[in-house]
Amino acid sequence: MLQLDTVAIVGVGLIGASVGLALRRRGLVRRVVGIGRREATLRAAREVGAASETTLDLAAGVAAAELIVVCTPVGRIAADVRAAAAACPAGALVTDTGSTKAAIVAALEGSLPRGVRFVGSHPLAGSHRSGPAAASADLFQGKLVLITPAAGTPPRDVQQTGAFWEAIGSNVETLSPEEHDRALAATSHLPHLAAAALAAATPQELLRYVATGWLDSTRVAAGDAELWTQIFAANRGHVLAALSRLEGQLRAYRTALEAGDDAAVRRLWETAKEIRERAKPPP
Amino acid sequence: MLQLDTVAIVGVGLIGASVGLALRRRGLVRRVVGIGRREATLRAAREVGAASETTLDLAAGVAAAELIVVCTPVGRIAADVRAAAAACPAGALVTDTGSTKAAIVAALEGSLPRGVRFVGSHPLAGSHRSGPAAASADLFQGKLVLITPAAGTPPRDVQQTGAFWEAIGSNVETLSPEEHDRALAATSHLPHLAAAALAAATPQELLRYVATGWLDSTRVAAGDAELWTQIFAANRGHVLAALSRLEGQLRAYRTALEAGDDAAVRRLWETAKEIRERAKPPP
Numbered sequence: 001m002l003q004l005d006t007v008a009i010v011g012v013g014l015i016g017a018s019v020g021l022a023l024r025r026r027g028l029v030r031r032v033v034g035i036g037r038r039e040a041t042l043r044a045a046r047e048v049g050a051a052s053e054t055t056l057d058l059a060a061g062v063a064a065a066e067l068i069v070v071c072t073p074v075g076r077i078a079a080d081v082r083a084a085a086a087a088c089p090a091g092a093l094v095t096d097t098g099s100t101k102a103a104i105v106a107a108l109e110g111s112l113p114r115g116v117r118f119v120g121s122h123p124l125a126g127s128h129r130s131g132p133a134a135a136s137a138d139l140f141q142g143k144l145v146l147i148t149p150a151a152g153t154p155p156r157d158v159q160q161t162g163a164f165w166e167a168i169g170s171n172v173e174t175l176s177p178e179e180h181d182r183a184l185a186a187t188s189h190l191p192h193l194a195a196a197a198l199a200a201a202t203p204q205e206l207l208r209y210v211a212t213g214w215l216d217s218t219r220v221a222a223g224d225a226e227l228w229t230q231i232f233a234a235n236r237g238h239v240l241a242a243l244s245r246l247e248g249q250l251r252a253y254r255t256a257l258e259a260g261d262d263a264a265v266r267r268l269w270e271t272a273k274e275i276r277e278r279a280k281p282p283p
Numbered sequence: 284m285l286q287l288d289t290v291a292i293v294g295v296g297l298i299g300a301s302v303g304l305a306l307r308r309r310g311l312v313r314r315v316v317g318i319g320r321r322e323a324t325l326r327a328a329r330e331v332g333a334a335s336e337t338t339l340d341l342a343a344g345v346a347a348a349e350l351i352v353v354c355t356p357v358g359r360i361a362a363d364v365r366a367a368a369a370a371c372p373a374g375a376l377v378t379d380t381g382s383t384k385a386a387i388v389a390a391l392e393g394s395l396p397r398g399v400r401f402v403g404s405h406p407l408a409g410s411h412r413s414g415p416a417a418a419s420a421d422l423f424q425g426k427l428v429l430i431t432p433a434a435g436t437p438p439r440d441v442q443q444t445g446a447f448w449e450a451i452g453s454n455v456e457t458l459s460p461e462e463h464d465r466a467l468a469a470t471s472h473l474p475h476l477a478a479a480a481l482a483a484a485t486p487q488e489l490l491r492y493v494a495t496g497w498l499d500s501t502r503v504a505a506g507d508a509e510l511w512t513q514i515f516a517a518n519r520g521h522v523l524a525a526l527s528r529l530e531g532q533l534r535a536y537r538t539a540l541e542a543g544d545d546a547a548v549r550r551l552w553e554t555a556k557e558i559r560e561r562a563k564p565p566p
Contacts, residue, residue: 124492125494126494126495143494144491144492146492183489183492184492186484186485186486186489186492187490187493187494188492188496188497190481190484191481191496191501192496193536194477194500194533195496195499195500196532196551196556197529197532197533197536197555198474198477198532199558199559199562200554200555200558201473201528202470202558202562203469203528204558204561206470207470207558207561207562209407209427209466209467209469209470210470210471210562211407211408211427211470212410212411213474213475213502214471214562216474216499216500216502217474217478217500217501217502217503218474218500218555218559219499219559220496220499220500221552221555221556221558221559222556222559222560225552225553225556228548228552229549229552232540232548233545233548236540236543239540240537240540240541242484243533243536243540245485245486246533247530247537249479249480249481249483250476250477250480250526250529250530253476253479253526254523257515257519257522257526260519262512262516265511265512266509266512268483269504269511270508272478272479272480272483273479273504273506273508275483275485275487275504276478276479276482276501276502276504276505278487278490279490279498279501
């Protein structure tokens with residue numbers, strides 16, 4: 001069983017605070033140091049029990065940490081990992097929770113000082129809510145976490161990263177950073193883009209007539225603009241490839257509808273329904 | 284307060300059975316006759332308490348009804364209303380719950396015998412589940428029901444139809460059938476089409492990596508193929524116009540992503556987020 005003395009969490013929003021809470025509730029760690037840029041967020045993280053102590057000073061916060069989990073937005077992760085590596089104990093393990101992986105792993109591969117080790121992670125867990133007040137000790141329970149080693153990452157570092165996630169209830173799978181980004185473009189980034197496009201395609205005077213279908217299909221368009229701009233920027237190529245597949249499907253509907261070809265519409269729908277039903281249900 | 288002797292419900296799936304249950308639980312009616320084409324469905328409707336009696340014989344079922352609610356799929360509604368009108372008492376009021384209105388209202392306008400009156404309705408209420416076992420007496424509570432009179436429908440018939448829906452907890456608004464179909468193309472039919480296109484655009488080997496975003500955004504793609512083929516066929520023109528708006532939004536994302544124009548991506552997202560947040564929350 002995982003037993004750690006000090007874990008530092010950089011960024012204590014929903015994900016970071018849930019990591020801290022999960023570690024503390026399970027008694028896996030003596031100290032959790034929450035690190036952030038706003039005192040109000042740190043206070044909220046302490047109040048929900050996500051951290052035993054907090055600090056605005058990243059270097060001081062990671063000084064005694066064996067494990068550092070960087071939970072900041074995608075565009076800041078590589079810089080935050082480098083700052084943590086410069087101040088943490090020699091040989092410490094650093095992981096992250098970013099939604100894209102190839103650019104982050106490439107930026108950090110083989111470049112950290114004093115034997116500090118980095119292995120990228122991406123927990124497929126979230127909530128419609130954000131911030132430490134929404135944290136849950138069970139956020140990762142039964143959820144899949146993708147671990148994305150670089151070509152040269154030692155198997156022992158991958159194993160230790162996986163053991164951390166498994167200790168807080170997750171299932172772990174290893175993918176290359178490139179495989180990860182290709183997969184997530186289809187299963188997460190495109191759905192977010194499509195939700196935003198669908199919301200924006202709705203004339204405002206008609207919003208009073210939306211029902212559960214529109215609300216479900218556009219839910220993730222309420223996400224943070226800066227975060228999603230960074231994710232799309234970091235995974236442009238794969239997102240554009242996934243977008244091409246969606247455009248192809250929409251063209252097929254357009255062609256069938258313009259021709260009044262009900263049999264073709266029905267076939268398109270049946271294919272989609274089968275795929276929807278084959279996806280694992282929400283836990 | 285609405286008090287009726289006999290109401291007949293043609294089609295006792297989720298919507299029809301919920302109408303029956305809502306009327307009976309509120310004590311608004313002495314008899315609810317459930318009419319269907321399969322004995323198993325009728326039995327399930329009786330078991331949940333949605334009907335006091337049931338029959339496979341539409342003419343017999345409507346013979347004593349003051350109010351008839353036709354809850355069959357869009358493609359069958361006009362024929363079912365005509366069959367009900369041929370067998371029900373003179374002057375009875377018939378309404379429906381179909382998701383498209385212009386074709387149905389046009390097919391029936393001024394053509395029913397013996398003073399039988401028809402006023403189209405569309406409750407913006409539903410569930411991810413279907414069938415009478417999923418029925419709820421509160422399905423329409425606080426939900427909007429759109430009433431779509433033809434140009435020549437007497438105001439008294441509109442008022443009586445609205446009073447029925449209000450008696451089971453709904454809020455009522457009147458739209459022309461054409462306005463209704465234009466609005467619902469944007470707020471319901473396009474979201475269903477987009478959800479199906481998004482599901483079908485997902486390579487099957489990647490389905491294991493979907494999370495809540497994909498699951499939310501594709502949820503309604505699990506709907507019935509025949510029902511959605513009928514709805515798209517009945518509202519082709521407006522659905523194609525709404526699809527053009529979605530295609531325009533996706534083109535804007537493609538252009539911004541191909542140019543690496545993060546500021547444009549952020550603006551697109553912010554517009555969508557504002558629209559998403561302006562829509563009423565799910566009750």
